[in-house]
Amino acid sequence: MKLPIYMDNHATTPMDQRVLDAMLPFFTNEFGNAASRNHAFGWTAEEAVEKARKQIADLIGANSKEIVFTSGATESNNLAIKGVAEMYAERGNHIITAATEHKAVLDTTKKLEKEGYRITYLPVQQNGLVDLDMLREAITDKTILVSIMYANNEIGVIQPIAEIGKICKERGVLFHTDGTQAVGKVPVNVIADNVDLMSITGHKMYGPKGIGALYVRRKSPRVQLTAQMDGGGHERGMRSGTLNVPGIVGLGKACELCKQEMAEESRRMSYLRDKLKDRLLAELDETFINGTMESRLPNNLNISFAYVEGESLLMGINDVAVSSGSACTSATLEPSYVLKALGAGDDIAHSSIRFGLGRFNTEEEVDYVAQKVISVVKKLRELSPLYEMVKEGIDLSKVQWTAH
Amino acid sequence: MAYSDKVLDHYNHPRNVGSLDKASPQVGTGIVGAPECGDVMKLQVQVNEVTGVIEDAKFKTFGCGSAIASSSLATEWLKGKTVDEALHIKNTDIVNELSLPPVKIHCSVLAEDAIKAAISDYKAKQTTRPAMAEVAGKA
Numbered sequence: 001m002k003l004p005i006y007m008d009n010h011a012t013t014p015m016d017q018r019v020l021d022a023m024l025p026f027f028t029n030e031f032g033n034a035a036s037r038n039h040a041f042g043w044t045a046e047e048a049v050e051k052a053r054k055q056i057a058d059l060i061g062a063n064s065k066e067i068v069f070t071s072g073a074t075e076s077n078n079l080a081i082k083g084v085a086e087m088y089a090e091r092g093n094h095i096i097t098a099a100t101e102h103k104a105v106l107d108t109t110k111k112l113e114k115e116g117y118r119i120t121y122l123p124v125q126q127n128g129l130v131d132l133d134m135l136r137e138a139i140t141d142k143t144i145l146v147s148i149m150y151a152n153n154e155i156g157v158i159q160p161i162a163e164i165g166k167i168c169k170e171r172g173v174l175f176h177t178d179g180t181q182a183v184g185k186v187p188v189n190v191i192a193d194n195v196d197l198m199s200i201t202g203h204k205m206y207g208p209k210g211i212g213a214l215y216v217r218r219k220s221p222r223v224q225l226t227a228q229m230d231g232g233g234h235e236r237g238m239r240s241g242t243l244n245v246p247g248i249v250g251l252g253k254a255c256e257l258c259k260q261e262m263a264e265e266s267r268r269m270s271y272l273r274d275k276l277k278d279r280l281l282a283e284l285d286e287t288f289i290n291g292t293m294e295s296r297l298p299n300n301l302n303i304s305f306a307y308v309e310g311e312s313l314l315m316g317i318n319d320v321a322v323s324s325g326s327a328c329t330s331a332t333l334e335p336s337y338v339l340k341a342l343g344a345g346d347d348i349a350h351s352s353i354r355f356g357l358g359r360f361n362t363e364e365e366v367d368y369v370a371q372k373v374i375s376v377v378k379k380l381r382e383l384s385p386l387y388e389m390v391k392e393g394i395d396l397s398k399v400q401w402t403a404h
Numbered sequence: 405m406a407y408s409d410k411v412l413d414h415y416n417h418p419r420n421v422g423s424l425d426k427a428s429p430q431v432g433t434g435i436v437g438a439p440e441c442g443d444v445m446k447l448q449v450q451v452n453e454v455t456g457v458i459e460d461a462k463f464k465t466f467g468c469g470s471a472i473a474s475s476s477l478a479t480e481w482l483k484g485k486t487v488d489e490a491l492h493i494k495n496t497d498i499v500n501e502l503s504l505p506p507v508k509i510h511c512s513v514l515a516e517d518a519i520k521a522a523i524s525d526y527k528a529k530q531t532t533r534p535a536m537a538e539v540a541g542k543a
Contacts, residue, residue, distance in 0.1 A: 309466055309467050312468050312472055315407070328442055347440055382421065383421055385444055401439070401440075402438070
């Protein structure tokens with residue numbers, strides 16, 4: 001077992017060797033520009049790109065023509081939201097999204113707000129799910145887009161996407177979903193899920209960083225976008241710029257592998273995740289799972305150890321790579337807004353740890369991590385004045401704190 | 405963000421973890437911070453009533469490694485000082501000793517607050533005591 005152990009697969013994933021092998025020739029011998037239409041270097045590159053397009057489309061139940069390559073899901077989110085907002089401005093200026101979206105969506109909608117668009121940020125329930133009735137009520141005749149992520153990057157909760165898509169279809173509103181964490185992990189189908197636009201990225205599915213795609217529906221309805229990158233009209237005028245052929249080949253291969261291995265891999269992920277969860281809950285009291293377990297990514301565990309602060313816990317498990325919703329671990333000293341949206345107090349955010357298991361984690365690693373976390377939490381609880389007060393029977397919510 | 409060796413040392417081998425008897429007239433207790441902020445420090449001092457010297461100090465902290473180190477260091481520094489000398493401990497001394505980066509300076513401020521709160525609690529207990537001694541004497 002190699003240390004340190006990586007269990008932060010929601011942040012990024014190591015590349016699968018098979019993906020790297022597929023990419024390498026396109027850096028060296030087959031280096032052509034896919035837009036060079038007049039020689040074999042270009043034709044080879046173009047062929048590889050089209051093959052990748054098909055691999056990606058197959059994973060999500062789409063047509064090759066509906067895949068637009070970008071630099072990653074952040075760009076895909078920008079393109080989808082701004083692209084629709086600008087293209088359909090005459091139809092309306094209202095967009096609906098959720099409070100737990102990734103910043104790539106939230107910062108984009110904030111920008112649009114400054115330009116005069118109206119944005120509704122739907123709250124989520126304590127289990128992390130959007131309330132469908134609230135969504136229905138929020139839609140107006142000026143609504144042009146709903147953007148709700150497929151699965152959340154912090155708590156792994158999977159939204160009722162097919163139902164959301166159905167509501168949008170009934171009301172004639174376009175539906176975009178940020179599929180970054182879900183694609184490749186759970187079976188996503190843009191037809192069955194009633195999705196019109198979907199963001200995808202390579203580096204969350206054992207592919208390279210710096211490459212992603214946007215699924216743009218062509219039939220019922222045919223979605224149009226105003227390009228955000230101009231210069232040559234690549235990708236059917238939706239995204240200009242020379243294609244990152246090696247990256248695209250990598251993304252395609254990563255998608256192909258996910259399609260082949262998903263059923264078995266998600267079974268194994270669930271097994272490992274549940275083993276970790278069950279051990280932690282069995283040995284530690286005052287420990288809570290954030291978000292519902294019923295509709296959740298198979299590899300995610302977001303868990304709070306009350307009265308123990310997240311950064312100090314990470315320091316104690318220094319040979320394990322995970323992340324925390326604690327303010328102390330963020331660059332801005334803000335606690336996780338996702339956990340806050342669940343209605344959890346800031347103290348729960350400060351005590352939270354996110355485990356993201358992946359293809360290369362083993363059962364031996366899970367056993368080691370469980371043991372390490374249990375011993376560090378116990379040690380930190382001995383240091384914790386809050387744990388001491390609770391054990392003395394003091395109600396912490398009644399205490400007058402001297403916050404500064 | 406790498407931690408300084410001293411912070412790691414205090415985290416792995418914290419000094420003076422524990423609790424003193426809150427009810428004792430010789431013990432001053434300071435609790436500062438708030439769970440919502442992610443930082444709560446409890447600092448206690450045991451003071452010799454004759455000499456005014458801090459003979460023992462204990463801490464418990466809910467917070468990041470830097471917060472734990474700051475309060476652990478504080479208990480080390482408090483032992484052997486008089487109550488008034490203790491009030492001269494500045495957060496900047498803690499920052500320098502532990503090489504805290506700018507983003508962790510507030511942890512040292514909280515430790516300084518905890519020291520002052522503990523001393524203040526001890527002093528408050530001393531001002532109510534003479535009156536009680538007089539009453540006891542008369543009884």
